[in-house]
Amino acid sequence: MALVKDELAIEVRGLRKRYGDLEAVRGIDFSVRRGEVFGLLGPNGAGKTTTVEILEGYRDRTDGEVTVLGHDPQLRAPALRERVGIVLQSTGIYRHLTVREVLAHFAGLYPAARGVDEVIELAGLRGKEAARTRTLSGGQLRRLDLALALVGDPELIFLDEPTTGFDPAARRGAWDTIRSLKALGKTVVLTTHYLDEAQALADRVAIVKDGRILVEGAPSELGAGDGATHYRVAWRNGSGLLNQRETDDPTTLLHELTGAALERGERLEGLSVTRPTLEDVYLELTADG
Amino acid sequence: MAEHAANAAHPPSFASLSWRQFRLERKMFWRNPSAAFFNFLLPLLFLVLLCAVLTDQADRDVIVPGIAGMAVLATTFSALAYNVVFLREQGILKRMRGTPLPAGAYLLGIAGNAVANTAIQIVLIVLAGKLFYGIDWPQDVGELVLFVVLGVLCFASLGVALAHAIPTFEAATVYVNMIFLPVVFISIDAANDPAFLKGIAEALPLAHLIDGLSAAMVSGDGIGGQWSALGVLLVWTALGATLAIRGFSWEQRRG
Numbered sequence: 001m002a003l004v005k006d007e008l009a010i011e012v013r014g015l016r017k018r019y020g021d022l023e024a025v026r027g028i029d030f031s032v033r034r035g036e037v038f039g040l041l042g043p044n045g046a047g048k049t050t051t052v053e054i055l056e057g058y059r060d061r062t063d064g065e066v067t068v069l070g071h072d073p074q075l076r077a078p079a080l081r082e083r084v085g086i087v088l089q090s091t092g093i094y095r096h097l098t099v100r101e102v103l104a105h106f107a108g109l110y111p112a113a114r115g116v117d118e119v120i121e122l123a124g125l126r127g128k129e130a131a132r133t134r135t136l137s138g139g140q141l142r143r144l145d146l147a148l149a150l151v152g153d154p155e156l157i158f159l160d161e162p163t164t165g166f167d168p169a170a171r172r173g174a175w176d177t178i179r180s181l182k183a184l185g186k187t188v189v190l191t192t193h194y195l196d197e198a199q200a201l202a203d204r205v206a207i208v209k210d211g212r213i214l215v216e217g218a219p220s221e222l223g224a225g226d227g228a229t230h231y232r233v234a235w236r237n238g239s240g241l242l243n244q245r246e247t248d249d250p251t252t253l254l255h256e257l258t259g260a261a262l263e264r265g266e267r268l269e270g271l272s273v274t275r276p277t278l279e280d281v282y283l284e285l286t287a288d289g
Numbered sequence: 290m291a292e293h294a295a296n297a298a299h300p301p302s303f304a305s306l307s308w309r310q311f312r313l314e315r316k317m318f319w320r321n322p323s324a325a326f327f328n329f330l331l332p333l334l335f336l337v338l339l340c341a342v343l344t345d346q347a348d349r350d351v352i353v354p355g356i357a358g359m360a361v362l363a364t365t366f367s368a369l370a371y372n373v374v375f376l377r378e379q380g381i382l383k384r385m386r387g388t389p390l391p392a393g394a395y396l397l398g399i400a401g402n403a404v405a406n407t408a409i410q411i412v413l414i415v416l417a418g419k420l421f422y423g424i425d426w427p428q429d430v431g432e433l434v435l436f437v438v439l440g441v442l443c444f445a446s447l448g449v450a451l452a453h454a455i456p457t458f459e460a461a462t463v464y465v466n467m468i469f470l471p472v473v474f475i476s477i478d479a480a481n482d483p484a485f486l487k488g489i490a491e492a493l494p495l496a497h498l499i500d501g502l503s504a505a506m507v508s509g510d511g512i513g514g515q516w517s518a519l520g521v522l523l524v525w526t527a528l529g530a531t532l533a534i535r536g537f538s539w540e541q542r543r544g
Contacts, residue, residue, distance in 0.1 A: 058386065078300060078389045081388060081389040082300065086384075088384065091381070093384070094381070097313075105309065108301065108309050109306065109309075109388045109389055110300075110388075111300040152389070
């Protein structure tokens with residue numbers, strides 16, 4: 001089915017960004033549908049943050065076309081910024097104000113803000129409303145970042161490594177919040193270098209390396225069809241040694257293996273067939289050399 | 290999207306956004322017990338100490354407008370240089386840049402906070418001059434306002450321009466005071482400086498601001514006698530504003 005233009009929250013064509021001699025982004029194409037959680041994955045320095053900062057309107061592109069909610073982000077139209085929420089990698093906040101004061105101030109910058117209490121609830125900051133922000137823990141500050149990005153009731157939310165430095169429980173909490181954003185119909189662009197995070201949250205991911213997108217698709221489908229990665233079949237032979245083979249065609253391989261084993265009267269102990277995980281695909285694609 | 294166009298609540302106006310930001314900055318100023326407050330108190334402390342040591346009226350006639358000039362410098366030049374470096378390093382500038390708040394409204398809120406401090410200091414200094422240090426009410430209030438406003442424009446823009454040259458907040462105290470203290474010392478009574486220092490003081494804007502303030506507060510020499518002071522201040526304002534706008538960066542340079 002062809003996508004109607006209006007169904008796209010973000011469209012990027014031939015995006016390039018050059019800093020002096022360094023070309024950080026070298027021709028990127030992707031689109032994000034409305035209501036989708038889109039993950040940008042890649043090692044540090046791959047060009048993820050540069051790409052996202054161009055979409056957010058922080059940086060001008062060198063070349064290419066970018067449309068965000070029907071606007072060119074580079075023009076920094078207030079009409080666009082009112083509809084976008086941004087969680088940056090690390091940003092300070094007014095230390096001497098309370099959580100409620102900071103949120104109320106930011107709410108006042110938007111034409112149709114969400115209620116401050118609602119946002120406090122959504123971000124999991126209940127009980128911290130009257131605390132000065134300088135007394136918050138790292139995880140609580142990150143939740144405040146999220147609350148600040150949500151207070152203007154944006155349609156599109158950028159999350160740049162939202163759980164870096166979180167303990168496992170805090171990560172789960174953040175994941176729940178991101179899922180609830182999707183349930184609210186928001187479009188989310190997530191950059192992360194945690195593969196489980198992308199696998200758990202994203203409808204589609206793009207793996208970025210050296211300023212290019214290597215592969216793009218649903219996390220469960222990635223690598224399955226493009227021949228870049230194989231199914232892994234493992235078993236123990238008669239003497240208990242672990243054998244492992246990779247194949248594009250697991251059906252044939254299993255047929256050969258099981259046929260041979262039956263002829264020899266052996267059992268294939270511990271036989272398993274695994275599809276490549278996102279992590280396998282990622283490591284294979286981003287490996288150096 | 291259609292429903293967005295339909296319920297398009299009116300975006301807050303530029304003036305109301307500037308005012309909101311100004312009020313927030315004031316609230317934070319009074320809550321912050323540290324550097325900003327010390328910076329605010331410094332000129333008043335100098336006023337009390339210098340007038341305690343120098344009891345001649347002739348000296349005090351020089352000190353009071355001199356401290357008024359120092360107050361303009363401290364509340365605008367120093368305060369904004371610190372503030373902009375801090376906000377940039379903390380990432381607060383970048384965060385605000387990601388909201389619909391127009392850059393002009395934001396900077397107006399921050400500058401307004403500095404100017405409010407200037408106004409408070411000038412009032413306190415005029416009051417102290419009248420009550421304790423034998424100086425009458427200002428001879429020419431219009432001239433006083435003119436010079437304070439021009440001083441604010443000049444030193445606020447120079448303060449923001451200096452912020453671009455300061456790499457980190459840790460270094461800010463050194464950069465600011467390397468300029469602030471020597472300039473105050475040579476400018477407060479420039480007429481009696483040795484020739485070499487006098488030349489430097491007269492090339493810089495503070496001595497001219499103090500001349501103007503002195504004329505307005507003490508001698509009653511009208512604006513007609515202050516053209517050269519006005520001219521020097523305007524030249525520095527133009528330079529400061531150009532550098533402040535050209536070099537402005539919303540985020541910390543990397544590396």
